[in-house]
Amino acid sequence: MEAKQNIVERLRSGDRRAVARLITWAEAGDPRFARALSMFYSSIGSAWRVGVTGPPGAGKSTLVNELAIAHRAAQKTVGILAVDPSSPFTGGALLGDRIRMEDRTSDPGVFIRSMASRDSHGGLARAAIDACDVMDAYGFDEVIVETVGVGQAEYDVVSAADTVLVVLCPGAGDGIQAMKSGLLEVADVLVVNKSDMPGADRLIVDLEEAVELRSRKPAGEWTVPVVACSAGRGQGIDAVLAAVEAHRAHLADGRLEARRGEMREGQVRRLVHEGLESELWHGHGYAERSAEALESGAAPYDVAGEILAEIVGRLPGRGTTRTGAAT
Numbered sequence: 669m670e671a672k673q674n675i676v677e678r679l680r681s682g683d684r685r686a687v688a689r690l691i692t693w694a695e696a697g698d699p700r701f702a703r704a705l706s707m708f709y710s711s712i713g714s715a716w717r718v719g720v721t722g723p724p725g726a727g728k729s730t731l732v733n734e735l736a737i738a739h740r741a742a743q744k745t746v747g748i749l750a751v752d753p754s755s756p757f758t759g760g761a762l763l764g765d766r767i768r769m770e771d772r773t774s775d776p777g778v779f780i781r782s783m784a785s786r787d788s789h790g791g792l793a794r795a796a797i798d799a800c801d802v803m804d805a806y807g808f809d810e811v812i813v814e815t816v817g818v819g820q821a822e823y824d825v826v827s828a829a830d831t832v833l834v835v836l837c838p839g840a841g842d843g844i845q846a847m848k849s850g851l852l853e854v855a856d857v858l859v860v861n862k863s864d865m866p867g868a869d870r871l872i873v874d875l876e877e878a879v880e881l882r883s884r885k886p887a888g889e890w891t892v893p894v895v896a897c898s899a900g901r902g903q904g905i906d907a908v909l910a911a912v913e914a915h916r917a918h919l920a921d922g923r924l925e926a927r928r929g930e931m932r933e934g935q936v937r938r939l940v941h942e943g944l945e946s947e948l949w950h951g952h953g954y955a956e957r958s959a960e961a962l963e964s965g966a967a968p969y970d971v972a973g974e975i976l977a978e979i980v981g982r983l984p985g986r987g988t989t990r991t992g993a994a995t
């Protein structure tokens with residue numbers, strides 16, 4: 669009891685080590701995190717959360733660094749979470765990120781943490797949202813999360829942000845690639861980085877057309893802007909910040925509450941899923957049950973149907989399943 673009060677007090681009193689410790693607990697799935705969160709959850713919500721995603725090498729880390737510099741110049745504090753799916757020992761990119769980001773680590777107004785998916789015990793989105801909650805509660809004005817736009821887990825991480833920047837750069841088929849991989853759907857702002865490179869104008873035009881094609885939305889809806897910058901040269905950062913500000917303004921009038929509400933609902937849903945999975949599969953012997961049934965020659969749908977019927981049958985109220993399994 670005393671230990672957890674201490675850490676929340678330390679978080680509130682501005683102790684950065686409490687930030688690091690809480691994030692470590694979140695990553696490890698340590699039950700102390702959940703207890704601490706319920707104590708500081710009411711003080712969350714004032715940070716603006718920006719998700720930055722896009723293909724590897726697009727310049728996301730370079731842009732995040734520039735955004736942090738700009739925020740610091742405006743007297744705002746920044747918490748950064750770099751979610752990298754690659755191992756720091758094989759990729760090299762993460763090491764590069766660290767070195768460049770360390771430019772800012774001597775500044776008490778900046779906190780940087782990297783998180784590899786292998787450290788988060790399968791719950792990457794859970795751990796990343798938890799880390800953002802910690803940085804928010806600590807009092808950082810801006811929270812930035814960088815992910816590489818790949819799988820569902822990274823998508824879950826970035827779509828939990830208030831504003832999502834999708835960073836692309838000129839290069840063979842990048843725009844088309846982004847459209848195929850669903851990156852455009854998650855974008856609130858499209859950033860064409862490396863505007864100093866040939867092909868940037870073409871990419872901007874392609875993206876603007878793509879945005880126009882899919883913006884058959886009712887009036888008053890957000891239109892995704894395409895913003896050019898050259899993070900490597902520190903150019904166009906103001907335009908990126910202005911687009912974030914415009915999106916923030918757009919989210920006034922209840923839209924922000926709705927978006928954050930949806931995010932929290934998704935979070936609860938994932939927590940319940942994760943909890944059920946481990947509880948049923950590892951706590952209640954359904955793994956063995958299913959192995960035995962399969963061994964006796966039962967078809968997978970029948971095994972699943974039987975297990976579901978049994979579980980749902982024990983729930984209070986009327987249970988329905990939507991798996992299409994024979995019940």
Ligand SMILES: Nc1nc2c(ncn2[C@@H]2O[C@H](COP(=O)(O)OP(=O)(O)O)[C@@H](O)[C@H]2O)c(=O)[nH]1
Pocket residue numbers: 722723724725726727728729730731761764765861862863864865897898899900901
């Ligand atoms: N020419 C050019 N290179 C850039 C720019 N921004 C970043 N880079 C370079 O692109 C490479 C990848 O950058 P990085 O920020 O690590 O990309 P990330 O993988 O998306 O995080 C690095 O070598 C950067 O120096 C830019 O605006 N112009």
Ligand SMILES: [Mg+2]
Pocket residue numbers: 728729730765814
């Ligand atoms: Mg990076």
